[in-house]
Amino acid sequence: MSQDRLMKVLLAPVVSEKSTMVGEKHGQVVFHVVPDATKQEVKAAIELLFKVQVESVQMVNIKGKTAHFGRFAGKHSDVRKAYVTLKSGQEINFAEVK
Template sequence: MMTEFIIKKPHITEKATELNKIGKYVFIVESSATKNEIKKTLKKIYGVEAVKIRTVSGHPKQKRFKNARSVQTGYKKAIVTLKKGQKIDIE
């Protein structure tokens, strides 16, 4: 898998912003990505070293609007703890 496409985007929420203050960052990643691939991609793109990576998978959900049904796609997010003193500027 090409490392540029493993990390899709930063996950910016109120809770994720609070985690940024203590050196933890949240990213939406490719659902087939492993922790080692995420670690290598962070090193390549942002130039930082991850100490710990936790992943959470969100399952697809069925949605309904009037009589139409659709499926909201699933996702995988990675909560990354960086080495002391390292930072990522996410805006």
């Protein structure tokens, strides 16, 4: 895995009520990732960028909903999320990340 690829795997952290509850309850952090990302790439990218140890990664594919924009039918984009479990005592502080 090249370092250029690892820098492009993570798109953004998910900040929602559900992701916050999951973080508090299970010590997980949720990220949007590129559609072709693997668990090993996500683990390596998080360890490289945030300098933390990752215990496990679960991936979820969410199909985009169909929607109507005025009289035109369309579709929202498909999304791939990664639920990352950090080892105990590890924490990601997004305020310190450059």
